[in-house]
């Protein structure tokens with residue numbers, strides 16, 4: 538996201554970010570599997586709600602994948618305004634999972 542923000546700040550070509558966004562989609566498609574039952578202790582910011590409200594966590598993640606696909610479409614369009622707006626939306630979607638499911642830095 539920092540690398541993509543640099544493209545926005547420099548008014549670069551949004552199309553150069555397509556591969557990075559594709560990587561993010563791949564990462565989030567496999568994200569819930571990184572939180573198997575019983576893995577919530579130790580050095581982690583993962584909150585217990587990931588397991589007590591699994592459906593909510595999976596929904597937040599599915600929303601992320603959907604938003605990243607929209608972000609990718611905006612990037613591929615080459616339209617800087619649409620790309621910038623989609624970046625904001627994407628950041629909000631990250632936060633929509635962090636608020637209920639990620640604890641404070643430790």
Ligand code: HEC
Nearest residue numbers: 538581582583584594597598601627630631634635638639
């Ligand atoms: C479905 C939920 C979910 C979504 C969506 C999500 N995250 Fe997270 N994120 C987490 C959880 C849970 C952790 C804590 C994991 C741990 O500590 O084991 C985390 C941790 C992180 C960390 C590491 C923080 C540290 O402790 O070093 C970063 C960076 C991060 N997320 C960035 C993002 C960005 C950027 C996005 C959006 C593109 C995003 N996340 C979307 C749930 C999510």
